[in-house]
Amino acid sequence: MAQLTILAGGVGGARFVRGARVLAAAMDLDITVIANTGDDLWLTGLRVCPDLDSLMYSLGGANDTERGWGRAGESERVSAELTAYGVGWPWFTLGDLDLGTHIARTALLRDGLSLTEATERLAARWNLGVRLLPASDDEVETNVEVVDEDGEARLIHFEEWWVRHRGNIPTRRFVQQGLESAVAAPAALEAVASADVVLFAPSNPVVSIGTILTLPGMREALRDTAAPVVGVSPIIGGAAVRGMAELCLRTIGVEVSAAAVGLHYGPRPAGGLLDGWLVDSADPEALGPLHAAGMEARAVPLWMTSDESSAAIVADALSLAAEARTA
Structure with missing residues (x-):
């Protein structure tokens, strides 16, 4: 069985991972997902982990598909009460079902479990089809x-x-x-080291994938792994597919383009992180600079409009990984 490790943010990462899950049986894949924990926070005495929860709810079939985040069938009575007491952030509403997750996680953490162990306990309730890991057990x-x-x-x-x-x-x-004072979670580092292929989901390259990469030990693990490392561009036609990636990239001085993001991660032969980079069919001009930098690259359709289209993207990424392995 091939070990596939995916670095991912929340909503967009979940769509990508659902695609990988479609391929799991046919391609004999054992999938591990390393989720960004930089969005995590303490709120009203509870540990909230937005990206871990977005992945868990989506893969567990409990997400609100209309809003694109949170639980389906939510109510917000508790948040209304908290606002009435002047507690919490009134602009950051947590649904009642969602609060159940945060209460359970907080109880597990206070019982002495690591975030990795608590996530395993929470995920056991759902039939995720993947192993879900936090990028770090430390609060970063x-x-x-x-x-x-x-x-x-x-x-x-x-x-x-x-x-x-x-x-x-x-x-x-x-x-x-x-x-x-933090390090990448040991289980996350092992998932990179033991992988047959590592993929970067088309998540925010600054505050999702980028945050995972800042954790001590993670870049070294990615550079040292024997697995090919392939990323999928979150930029199509000079614009972010979703979220705030454009604002984030401009803030750190990186051009909003498929080529620039791939080069921001950098080719592994030159001390970067990637062996391959998928760009959208709308961005064929990106291939030249990427190839010139020593990175395998391919232009394919990247819009994730369904689990099947996401699966096709993952299949293309795995094909590029095989190509990079033999290059």
Whole structure:
């Protein structure tokens, strides 16, 4: 059985992983997903892990497909009560079913379980078809340095920057709080080391995949693994497929293009992380710079409109990985 390890963010990552799951039986794949934990936060005394939960709900068939996030059939009575008490973030509403997950996770963590162990316990309820792992057991939260109207700089949590402000505030940089005392989770590092193929889902390259890569030990594991490492572009035709990737890329000074993001990760032969990079059929001009940098690249349709179209993208990524392995 081939070991496939996928680095992923939340909603877009879940769509990609569902595609991989479609292929699992036919291609004899054992799938492990390493999820971004930079969006995690403490809120109303509970540990909230947005990307882990988006993956779990989507793979477990419990996600709200209309909103694209959260649980189906939600109510928000508890959040309304918390707002009435002046507790929490009124602009960051947690559904009642979702709160059940956060309460359970917090109880497990307070019982002494690591986040990896707590995630395994939570995921056991659902038939995910994959192993779901947090990128780190340590608390490393993504903050954003913004500038107020009076010119003063301050740090806010990424979720406040994204959900409350929609990124519409002068932004200087992204900061991983707690990074100095953190490491990548041992199980996540082992999943990279033992993989036959590693894929980067088309998740945000700055605050999803990028945050995973900042964790001490992760870049080294990706450079050292014997597996080919292939990424899928989250940029199609010069625009992000979803989320705030364009704003994030501009903030760190990377051009919003399929080629620029691939080169931002960099080719492994030159000390980067990727052996191959998939771009969309709308971006064939990206292939030249990628090939010139020493990276295998291919242009294929990348819109994830269904599990089947996502599966086709994963199949193309695995094909490119096989090509990179023999190059």
